[in-house]
Every structure is written in structure tokens, then in C-alpha cells.
Amino acid sequence: VQVQSETTTTSITTTTQLAELPNEEVEVTFWHIYGEGKSALLDQMIVEFEAMYPNVTITSTSQSDYDTLRTNINTGIGVGQVPTMAIGYPDHFAGYITTGAVESLDQYIYSTTQYEVTDSTSSIFGEIVETGLELSDFIQSYLDENDQYQGGYFYSVPYSKSTETMAVNRSVLAAHITEIRAAGITISDNGFLSHETPLTYDQLVILKNIIVDPAGTNATTMKCEYLLNYDSSGNLYINMSRQWHAGYTNSDGDILIDNATTRNMLQFLYENFTSNTIVLPVAWSQSYGSTNFIYGDVCMSVGSTAGVNYNIPNSTYTPSSLKLGIFNVDFLQVPQYVTTDDSQFTVEIDGTDVTMTGSRSAVQQGPNIGIFHSATAAQKLYAWLFIKYLISTDNTAKWAMNTGYLPVRLSAYSSEEQLQLSSTFSLTYSEFLGIAQDFWAADGEVTWELTDQRWNYLYSSMVANIAFNQADYYQYDPAFAAGSHSAGSATARVEAGYCLQNIYTNVGVTNYSPDTALNFMINQLTW
Amino acid sequence: MEIKMQGLTKIFTSKNKKEVRAVDNVDLVIPSGKLIGLLGPSGCGKSTTLYLIAGLLRQNDGKIFFGEDEVTETPPEKRGIGLVFQNYALYPHMTVRENILFPLQNLKIEKQEAIQRTVEIAELVGLQEMLDRKPKELSGGQQQRVAIARALVKKPRVLLLDEPLSNLDARLRLQTREEIKRIQRETKITTVFVTHDQEEAMSISDEIVVMKDGVIQQMGEPQQVYDAPLNLFVARFLGNPQINVFDGEIKNKEVLIGGMKVGNTILPDQQVTVGIRPEGFAVDTEKKSPFKFEIDMVETIGRDTTLIIEVESGEGGILDKKTFKAIVDVEHRINPGDMVHFKVKPGKLHLFDLSGSIL
Amino acid sequence: MEIKMQGLTKIFTSKNKKEVRAVDNVDLVIPSGKLIGLLGPSGCGKSTTLYLIAGLLRQNDGKIFFGEDEVTETPPEKRGIGLVFQNYALYPHMTVRENILFPLQNLKIEKQEAIQRTVEIAELVGLQEMLDRKPKELSGGQQQRVAIARALVKKPRVLLLDEPLSNLDARLRLQTREEIKRIQRETKITTVFVTHDQEEAMSISDEIVVMKDGVIQQMGEPQQVYDAPLNLFVARFLGNPQINVFDGEIKNKEVLIGGMKVGNTILPDQQVTVGIRPEGFAVDTEKKSPFKFEIDMVETIGRDTTLIIEVESGEGGILDKKTFKAIVDVEHRINPGDMVHFKVKPGKLHLFDLSGSIL
Amino acid sequence: MSEIFVQNEKAYKRKRIAGNITIYIFLALVAISILIPFYWMILTSFKNETQITQIPPILALSPSDWKLSNYTDLFLTVPSGPRAGEPLFPFFRYMANTVLISLLTTVGTTITTILSAFAFSRLNFKGRDTLFAVLLATMMVPGEIFILTNFLTINKFGWYNIFTQTYGQAILAMTIPFMVSVFYIFYLRQTFKQIPNELYFAAKVDGTSDFKYLLKIMVPIAMPTIVTIIILNSMGAWSAYIWPALVTANDKYRLVSNGLRGAFTDTSTGRTDYGQQMAASVLVTLPLLIVFFTFRKQIMRGVSRSGIKG
Amino acid sequence: MEKKNNLRAWIYLAPLLILMTVFTFYPIVNAFIISIYKDYQPLANNGAGIITGYTLQNFLFIFKNQLFWISVKNTFVIAFVSVPISIFLSLFISVALKNIPKLKGFFQTIYFLPYVTNAIAVGMAFAFMFHQNYGLFNAILGWFGIDAINWIGGTASWTAQMGALLIYTIWSGLAFKILVFTSGMQNIDKQYYDAAKIDSASKWTVFKRITVPLLSPLILYISITSMIGALKAYNSVVGLFGIQMGAQPYSMMTIVAFVYRYVSGYTDVGYISYASAAAIILFIITVVFSLIQGVVSRKRVHY
């Protein structure tokens, strides 16, 4: 991963100012959606933060889910009653920004102001606190997402990020090693494919011909009914439109889907659906493909990094439903059409070869965090300090390992902070990454004891590695509110997913054209 | 308190837009402290009249006074009346006791006294053992008694009774009606008593009012109305068995029925309708009277013998009916088939013009 | 069809767990084709008996037969009965016409005929002009007539009438009851007629049944029951004005009341209760009889003079009441204050033992 | 004749028994279909994650296989942070809020419903039918439309303030807008209309005011309907979700549904922990069931009490 | 009684009218106004909201929206099929309940239970009952030799989905109707049934000519309210199919879902106006149907 610091916009002056922290009682309200069961870690950080600034009280409220959160903030904006800070998706912030309710964070990020902690009851009494944020320590795509708004300001900073990775059924691959090698794909003796370079669609088609049996999953031939499941059809659409340079939306809110490339892309997908190369969870009336991946119905499955563990078969499943038994799982990057950006690739659509220019792309997703305008200066300042605390190197790493999210800071990957994962197991984030690396290096033949705690973190570690490897070509989703003639980015994403689902459910219908689904999508997004 | 009605009119409009003049321009004064029996055929407007007095129905026209005060616009709860409904209208969810207590509670009568009065009145109507039953656990007559108790217990200024005894057996009816009469006499509550039982009306009432089709036909003391009906309707309506009505004529001061002389008069010659009550006949043991018939049936109930004579239509000038009846003393020992000569007792001959008005 | 009841018992248990034996071990045979009048004080179990016959209530014990067939378990709709309910039970949502047509439709009577019969019966009860009204647009009496029409129109095998005439005026009552009687005679429908009006019961019924507290007291032809009551209750219950009851004794074949001789008997000496109906007295114009009283009130209704004598409690051996009544011919011209000597007409002396049974 | 009668009688009896059996089977089927969701809820609450997603579904679990962890997890306490020591799912607090809200709205709704149903069924006033039609029409407007405006209103009344909202204000905001229901007014009016006029007359004669008549006669007679309304209405708070989330600034003030929806979704993957959710549902439903079964007699009597004709 | 009690009536109505004015009438009037705002952004301008004029274009937007027509079709099918069936069924169940000698209370209690259950549980249970391979419904169909139907699976046909939705809708409305009808039947004087027995009415006749007419005010009430409810169908679809409103996206979309979709995006330009416009269209449809219902039933309803 190449991390470039954004030298153009950073303007660190050498003269730093030392200022007094406001010492009045300050209440910072913080809205999030973390359920009571999941917010323990957050609560702990709050307690730590309050110990650092004893005059501050953080009131954190869970709004149950993102929709409720957004609705409550929006209605709150209408009456001037918003929290000091909140997490939210980019499109939430895009909406808040149109009403002028969120505070630009540039004033803190680029500030050189330093504060001395003078409260003797503070746990950091006497230390110097900085407001500025080391942007170069963040993954670029995250930053791009957070300053995509009007004027190029940061209205939020990345908080809790994830991406998609692909689970593969390594046992199936291992059963066909000779054929796969014969087809020119590198594969280890134990069925591991490359963890550094993603598979291409050409390779997928090759694999499909080897390991897919449309007649049904078969334990003797070790073939699956489908090749690749894609959990989020919205992500499939958006990501693919980037990979194909097909046009989707932009941050100005333009809907760019009514074009020939998109039509080609949908037709291509339709044919892939038909040939069992790609499948959506609706095939099994599910929201996620993981269960069917475990059952062996499909050999590969793209899903969120946060859902890793749902892809691992184990003995709690009824043996009869595991068509391929308990198999080995590996994680790879999401498949791509090209290996270098802006290069050409050829696909067969409707029986003819079509050549197009494409790029690599992987989605990055998850909430950011920002501060609202209406709060007092002191509230905002402390809110900012709190945000900084939440995404500090140690805390982002801690958060990542606890929740399945990824650290937002590069430094987290080398953080020396020991993190207590269980009562008897603690390690640094890089040691955590090392678990998978060791495993892969040994071609899966590690000599760990069965009771070794590393087994418990093997798969999380795999996806953390994979995610880090594909961070190079992360793309973010343009975020915008609806205009008077088109829908907003959230609707666009939903409709994109529905478009693919509609196409999928028409597989096998004679004379069906994916244009129908696209036209409906256009009707829903523009007027 | 005197009740005065002036031009009181109530018109019902039923679904099919037909108008029913249930009470038609009634002028009536009910003297203070009297018990008035309101009589008339089914559907003549008796209940409606009571409801108007009570204020439960709103008149289309006319005025009502209680004493000096016009109450036309006064709501029923302010009129201070007691009312026994024809179909009882007991509160189904309350026990007998609660039903009777209810008006007292509304009058804010002191609790002790209210309970006392409830028990007394329940004894009066013979319900003391049923105080804790709900109306649906009572027989028809028992329900009616509860309704009476409820109306009486509050000692109203005006008491309105809509066929209050119709479901009671003779003995209880007698008892209750005498009790009502007694209470009325003692308290001097102006009372209107609707009944279809003329015997009841006549024996209990100070005066009776006979109604027909919403119009008052006659008002007066019972015996007087019985003895001197103002029109054929009243004559026919009162009396059981009914009055015998004949087609007759006056010729030379003689009253003739079917050519047979039945009496004398001072009226000029004309066609008349003649009414003679069954008991207006006497047996002419001397068999001189020309007014004679062969007896078809003899009924003896208790102390009377009713002679029933079946006639061909028009025969003997008899109107309406195919039979006429005479009641004579059981002593006469008459048998079917006997030929009996009748005399008409003095003052028992009623002469009406052809429109039905008394001459 | 004959109706036979064997040991029929119906017990109600009210909320407060008290048992009411509304019908108590009744054995009764209602002869085929007869009209039976069921009489008794309010709450004695008349309606309950009818409902048991109809099958609407389930007996606690006993059996019912229609002719040869036991119908104890037969549901009401299979019993083929007509029933007039005491409070009419008209279907409130149907017009009069629909109410009357309803049973015919259920019997799948051909439409044309059904309409024909409806109109006929409506005319019979004088409702022809109200066929399109809903029950609540009718007066009480009109509603009752609809109920009668509905029961009669289907020509039932058994006709049960629960005080069917109580809300009708005298004239209509007479008409309707005679019509009921006529229909009954013609069709020979076994009919049970509940009424509290003894005059009605006696004049219409082939036989009457007197009930008290759920128990049959006496059954027989009306005049016979009137003339020869089996017990004091029946004697008291029948007759209006009520029978006069005296404390008496038999001494040397003489019947004495308060020491005064009123008649002779062949019974041995004992304490007795003596009943004399008001019309059982005659005026002893010769003033010889020792049985003499000063008259307090004189009432003349129509053809009779009722003499009312108020007595001190126990005076003259009179039981129950503080007055006794004698009905004599109006001819006697008696005035209040007159001293009248009474004789008892032959056969008018009823002697009961102290438990109330006839001697 | 008598022969036929007897035969019919037997055939009739047979028919009646057959009829009864059919009715029972029918009613039992309906009952089963109504019970299935309950069964499913309870069953699911005893399953672990893989059992829940298992295909074919597990239709029964022997008690020895019951996983109580879904329940016990609910009562695990928060180890640290501001809520340290409190249960993960603040069951009792949410229950208390819900019960309070339920009581208040039910009392309020019942009062307004009775008063207005009375006015609409018994009193004759100008514009009555028009007004009633207008009320009915409001039922036809999808309520989703009201939410924003009402929120603004609540705020104007000062009942919503993100920093200073008190429990009392939250209660007001959650109850006051729901103290009317045209639906129930309409329902009760129908019942009121069926009470015979004579009773109103009788009461007038007995000297009651309209209000007393309403209280002493109409209400007791219409009790079955009113009990029905009370039951239906009091359940409302148990499923209220959107509005309470909107007008409460503090999640301590919220209701069970808010807890049920939010608590068991893994926010990073969007997956719901159905086992825990069902366990919580069972817990939330349980008090209702207990109340319902303890007062079953009274409730059923209320519902089935024979009213009008005594 | 017959006098006009104007003042008194308004006093009785006061609590209702005050609350409704604030929380119902005002928002509705507001909705009407909002529906003609052009480019309305309710929260812009620091919550004051901005518009650029007035327009009827919002209604045009609705009519041009393909989704709206899908919603209308689904909504109508739901309303016209589920309402009559559920009324009939619940009447039938109530009558059956009335007619059984024993276990009445037991069944009544069970029918009551849905009020104390939880929507999520019901949704899950139904999804399971409709499962193509393991569901109860297909098992029952199997007894009659009917092939398993894909009711709500991702590739289910529209008819099957609608069938499942209707079953679910009818089920969830049944308990309320049974409750209303059973309590309504208790109010019918037993005497009418006695009289009908005497009049030899068959069970069916009693049902048709006595029970139904005497319940007619309640039946009208139920049919109007369930018609309104059915035209506002939303929760049942979410319960069964989740927020994508169908086995395929939007395949079971309803008008209220359409409204809701735009209400929940109210921060976006014009969305709340679209929602209001759609709500008004639904309102007009509902009023028309209710009027028709009212007129049709006028003759048959007995008070």
C-alpha cells in the first residue's frame, strides 16, 4: 500500500499557539446507533475521555439504527435541536450540509493550536493537547470521501470503516489444483490463490468452468452450483460501474446511468447470472449468501469484512445441510477486470466480444463522524477532542479488532499498543495481522495447538490483511442530497441494488431485457 | 299542580315519508291533584301524549304549562315527573335496588333515607325479595313492578303512568292500583294514567279522557262519560260487553228500531243511530214488548247471564256486529232457544245523529 | 296434538346463588285441540312453562311429549310451535311485513301464498296500513299485534301465547281474542294462553290452569274452577272483586262467622276458613239474617252496585283485608250508612280447612 | 306423521353432532394458526444462531436443548462506561416507561372517546354529521404525513429539547398526541346508538343530567365495547416505535419497541440476532400475557358481558 | 332529546377537538399546503424551510412515477380481496364461537392473544409458514396433491406473493374483527334468537336475517375501517417482505409505502411535497370508496 500524504492542502505552520482549555462544565451529546450490547467499548472510551477532561460529560445516545438516527437529526435540525456530534454515512452528512447544520472540521484539522491541561484532577494533567489532525496517517480514500462536499471542506472524519472481501471455498479449489494450474492460474498446493493481486474476471470464468456444476452442488466431484455470490447487489452495481467506467453518479448529484456502457454492463451481468457465474442471495431468498456458502451451494462469496465469521462452517451446523462437509475457507480481494487502472479489457456480451477501458475498484464503507454547527464553541472543541480520541491510533486499532471494522489510521497497523482480546490473549495490531500472514506463509500447515487463541482470530486477521491490501484502489461513493430533478445518493444506491435484483429474478424469462430494470431505475432516480 | 296543554301537536314522519299525527291539536287541562285516566284504542296517541308532558318528545306545535309555568322548553329532568314506561325501560345493568335508588341519588336524597324509601316501595310492589336481581332475571310482571316502584319512589310532582299494570295479575293489579290511588290521594300528585282497561280507568280515575286518532273525544267523570257518551265512538269504546248499536228512526216522538218501538223522545223525526248497553235491557217478563228475539247463546260468568242473539246482517237494525248482547240477572234462568221480550231501562237509550254525535 | 308434561322442573340460579324453582315438578296434560288458559300471579312460572314447552329453556328435570313423541330434546325450531312473546320480540330491523313473512319464508311457503297470508293476517289484527313500518314506529299495542300476527300466520301445531293482549284496548282485545278463539276452533291447534286477566281466561279457555310458585293448583273448565275452587289460593285468585274470606267455625252443622250463622253443612265441628264471593251475597230485605253490616261505601259501575264494608281487623272474622265487598243489584238503592242484612246464596259458601284445602 | 318426526329427529341429531364437530375443527385450526407465531417466538428464543438459520427449520426443541443464553445475555451488565452496572437491555426501565405511557394514553383516549361518542350518538347539534364525516375523513389520511408537523408542534410546546428534556416532557410528548382516536369513537358510537332510547328517556325522567346518564347508564351498558377499546388501545404503546424515538432526547425515556429494534442488530453487518430479539420479545410479551391471564375472566366478561337488553 | 344542544355538545367534544386541531387537522392542512410547494426543503435555512414557488407539478411527479402505479395496483388488490374475505371469515368465526356449547372462553382467549404479541415475531413466523420447502402452507397444499408454491422466495411470482400477503393481512386483521363481532353479538338480545327458533329459521337464515342485520352497524364500521386500513397497507408488507417491499424489490409496493418512501427522505428537495401529494391522492381514493360503501350500505344498515 502506497500512502501519500496530502501535501497540497496541509499547511502546518511552525508557529504553534498555546491556549487555555475552556474549564466550564460542558455537556457533549453524541448520537450513534450502537446497540446496548455493542457499545461497551465506546462507553469505556467515554469514561477514559471524561477522566482526561473532568469538566466534560459525554452523553451518548443510541438511536437504534441509521434511519432513525438520520431522521432524528433531521427533525432536530428543523427545531434547532441537534446533538453536538454524531456518526453518519456520507449521504447523511450531505443532507445535513445542505441545511448548514454541520460544522466544517478544517478549523480543527489544520489548526496549530495547542492546549495545556491545567485541571489537576485530569488523568492527563499537565500534558499538551493538539487540535490538528495528522491527515497523512489516514487512508486516502477515506479522506477523499470526507472532503468531497461543497467547497472541499471536511465536514466529517472517518470513524468506523469496512470494505468487502471475498470468501472462497479452499477445499473445492484444492480438489481441482491440476486443472486450475493447467488453465494458467497460480495456486498453492493447499489451494491458496494470491492474496496480493486480485482475481480477474477472465480467471473467474476459467474457475467457473472447472468448479461449477449448474446441476447442483456435488460432494464427489467437489463442485458448487454457483461460482460467486455477491451479498450487496448495490455494491456490485456501483463497484462494477467504476470498474467499467460506466458512469454512476457524481458528487454534484448528477445521475449518469443512462448510457450504453451501463446497458452493456447489465446485459453482461444478466448473462453471468444466467450462467451461474454470479449469483445474488435472493436466489435462496436470503439477505446474505454466507449460509449458502457454508452449505456449499456457492464457492465464493463477496461480503462485508465485518461479517467474516458468518462464512466459516463448523460443527454446530447440521451435517446433512453441509453439502460439501466442513471445508477450509480463505479470503481474497474482490475480483477485478483489469490489473492496472485505465487499461483495456474484453468481455463477451450477447455473443460478441466487447473491449472497454476499466479500472480497479473496491468499495469502502462505514460511518464517519462529525460535529454540528449549533453547539457552543466549547462543546465543539471538546467534541473534536473526543473524536480525535476515538480515532487515535490505539483506539481505532482497538475498535477494529473488537468490532470487525478496519482501523482508519495507517499508524494503527504498526501500533505498539497491546490490546486485550480476551482475558488471556493480548497482542498488537501488527501481531494480529501476523496471524494470517504466518498461516498463509505455512501454506495453511501451521503447527499451532488446537487451543491456541490464534485460531480464534485467524479469519479476522485474514480479512484485515486483504482489506489493507486492496486499500490501494478503494473508491468512495459520491454523497449528495436529492435535487429538484433527481434523487439523492442513498436512493441511488438502493435503486442500483434493486436494479440488479430485478434482473436476477428475471433469469430464465424469455425475451427479458435488463433495459427494463434500468429504465425503471432511471424513472426512480430522475424526473 | 295543574297541567295545561294548548294546541299540542306531535307529528311523526316515518321512513317512507308518511306523516302520522299522533297527537293532534290537543287542548286539555288536567286539574291539580287529580288522577286522570287516559283511554283510547291502541295507537291513538296515549303514550305520545305522556311523552310530550314529560318533555321526552318535542311537540311540533302547542304549549304545555305546569301550573302557572310554561314548561314547553323545560328539559325532562327539570320537570319533576315520574314516568312508568309501557315497556318498563329498566336499566339492564343495575339490580332492582339500584334501579329504584337511581332517581333518589339524582335528587341527592340522603343515603339513609333513600335506602329506607327503596325498601318501603319494594315492599309495596312485592319485590322485597328480589332487590338484588337484575331485570333479566325477573318475570314480565315483576319488571313492571320495578318500573312502578322507580317512578313512585321519588314522589314526583307529576306522575305519568303508561299502562303500568298491564302485565300484572288481577289481584296484584287491584292491589297496586289501589296503592297508586292511595298514594295519589295522600300526596295529591297530579297523575295521568294510561290504560286500555276501562274498568281500571273508571274505577281509579277522578276523570277519564278518551282519545282517538290523536284527538280528545271526551273528558269527564268516569260514570258520567259512561252514562252520557258524547259520541258513538266513546259509547262504543267504553263498556264491556260493548254497547249495542242499532239503525233507528224517530217517528212521532217514538224511537223505533226495525220498526219496533223501544222508547219515547221529544226529538223531531229523523234517522238516528241508537245505542243500548247490554245491561240497559230488562227482561219483559210480561212478554208485552214488541222488541223480542230468540236467544242463541247464554253465558253465565259469575253473577251475570249474558244473552247472545245472533242476527242476520241488518236484521233488527243492528249495526256493526252480527250479534247483540244483553246482560240480565242470572235469576231469569233463560235457555238458548227461548224467545225473550226486552224492555229498555229508563235513561238507557242513547240517540246519535248519523255522524255519530249525541242528540 | 296433545301436550304432556311429566315432572317438569326448571330452576334458575341467580347471581347471588339463590335458586328459584320457577316451574316445580309439573305434571300436566293439555288435551289435543283445546285452548288452555294459564293463570297465576306475576312470577309464578307461566312464561317459564311456555318457554319449556317451546324448547327455549332447558328443563332441569322432567319430560315433554307432543302426542306420542317425546320432544324433551327436540330443538324449538323442530317443534312446530307459534309463540307470542310477552315483550313481543319483534325483529327491530324488519318492517311489519317482513316480520310476519319471516316464519313463512323459513317454512318455504310459496311466495304468492305467503304474501297473501301476510296481508290477511295483518287485516285481522288491524295492521294493514302499517305493513311498511319498523317496530319502533309502532305503539305498544300495535307491536303486540304484530307479534300475534307473526305467531298465527304460520298455522302452527301448537300455539303458545304469553299475555298476548295485555297492551290492547278492551275492544281490540275482545276482537282479537275472539279471533284467536275462532282460529283455534277452526284449526284445532292446541293452544296455551297465558294471561293474568281471569275474565279473559275464563271466557276464552276450554280449560284453565291456575299456577302458583311453579306448582299447578287446579285445572278444569273455567266456570267449574270458579265455582268449586280446590283451595283458598284459587278461590282468592279468581273473581273480581276478590272473594271475601272469613275466619269461621262449624258447630252443630251450622257455619258460623264471628258467631253469626251464615249457612248449614254436614261436616263435623271444626275451625274453618269460609269464602264467600261478593256476588254470593243477597240482601235480606226482610232484615232477619244476623249477618249484618253498616255500609261504608257504595260504588256503582254500570249495572252493579258494590257495597264496601270497612271492618276493624278481625271484626266479623274477616281475614286478610280490612274491607269486604258485596255486589248486589243496583235496584236495591243502598246508601252509605245503611245497615244491610246479608244472606248467602245457595251453593256460594266455600269451606276450607286451615291449610287452605277445600273441605 | 309421528314416524317421520322421529326419523327427522335422529337425522337432525346426527347432523347437529356432525355440525358441532366441524365447527370445533374449524375453530381449532384458526386457534392453531393464531398460536403459531407465539410458538415460533418462544422456540426461536431458545435457539442459537445456527439453529435459527437452519434449513429445514427446527420445528421443536426438547427442553434439554434449550439455549438460555439468549435470555441470560440480555441481563448481562455493562462492564464499564457511563452505564456500567446496568443491564445490556434495560428491560425494566423500558417496561416501566411503556406501562406508564400505555396507561396514560389509554385513560386519555378512553375519556375523549366516551365523551365524543356520546355527543355524536345522543346529542343533536348543528353540524354533527358534517363534523363526524370530517373526523372519519381524517382516518383516511396516511398518518406518516403528520409526523414532521407534529414533531415541530411538540417542540413549540417545549416538550422536546435535546439537552433539557425532562421525563415529564417526554411523557407528554409521547402521550398527548395519542389521546384521541377517531377509530374508537366511531366504534363506540355504534354501540351507543344501539342503546334503546327509552333508557335515555327513563334517565331523564329520573332527573339525571346528560353527563350522569353517560356515566351511569351508557358506559356500564357499553362496557364490552369500552373494555375492547381499552385493551386494543393499551397495546399501542407496546408497538410504538417511530414517534417515541423521535421525541425523546434520552434513550432512558424510550419504550420497549425501541429497545427491541435497535438492540439486537449487529450494526457493522446489519445482521439481526434473532435469538436475542425473540428472547427480548418473549420477555416483553410475558408481562402482557401474565396480566392477560390473571385478568382473563374480567376481560372476557367485559368483552362478552351481555349489554343492552339486560 | 330532540332539542338542539349545541353548546352542550361542543363541551363534550372540546377535548377531542382541541387535540385533533393541534395534532390532526393542522398537520393535514399543512400537508395540503406542502403538496403545492415547489422545491420545498423543509430544513434548509436553518430549519425555516425554503420554497421557490407554488406548483401542481408534484402531482404530475406522482403520476409519472412508475412505482406509484405499481403501488396503486397492489393496494387495490389488497383492499378488494382482503376486506370482504376477512369480514366474512371473522363473522363466521364469531358465529361459530357463539354456537358452541363448550370451550368458548378458551377459544376466545386464544383469538385474543395476537394483541399481546410482537410484530417481528409474527413476521418471522409467517415467513417460515410460507417457506417453499418447509413451510406449513405448502405442507397443507401437499395433502391435496398441490405442488409446493414459491410464496415469498426471491423468485416468487406476483400472484404467489400477493396470495401470501393477503393471507397474512387477513390473519393479522382477524383477531380485531373477531373481538368486535363477538362483543357486538353479545349486545343482540337473546329474544330475537328465541323468536327466530320459534319461526323455524335455519342456522343460515338466522345468520343472514338476524345476526347480520343486527350487527350491520358494526359490519359497516368494520368494513369502512378495514377498507381504510387496507388502502393504507404498509406494515403487513414490511412484516412479510422487509423494506424492499416484495420478494422482488417493490413487487408488493403499496401507496402508503410510496408515501413513506418520500416522507422519510423529507430532507431532500421536494420529497415531502411528493409525499403529501401522494397522500392526498390516497385520501381522495379512500374518500371515494368510503362514500360508495356508505351509500351502498345505507339501505342495509339498521340502527
Ligand SMILES: Nc1ncnc2c1ncn2[C@@H]1O[C@H](COP(=O)(O)OP(=O)(O)OP(=O)(O)O)[C@@H](O)[C@H]1O
Ligand atoms: N333468568 C332468570 N334468572 C333468575 N330467575 C328468573 C329468571 N327468569 C325468571 N326468573 C324467576 O322465575 C320465576 C318465574 O318467572 P316467569 O317469567 O315464568 O313468571 P311469569 O309467571 O311469566 O310472571 P309474569 O306474569 O310476571 O310474566 C319468577 O320469580 C322470576 O323472577
Ligand SMILES: Nc1ncnc2c1ncn2[C@@H]1O[C@H](COP(=O)(O)OP(=O)(O)OP(=O)(O)O)[C@@H](O)[C@H]1O
Ligand atoms: N317513532 C314513530 N314513528 C312513526 N310513527 C310513530 C312513532 N311512534 C309512534 N308512532 C305512531 O303514532 C301513533 C300513536 O302512538 P302511541 O305510541 O302514542 O300510541 P298509544 O296510544 O300509546 O298506543 P298503545 O296503546 O298501542 O300503546 C301510532 O299510530 C304509532 O304508530
Ligand SMILES: [Mg+2]
Ligand atoms: Mg302506548
Ligand SMILES: [Mg+2]
Ligand atoms: Mg311472564
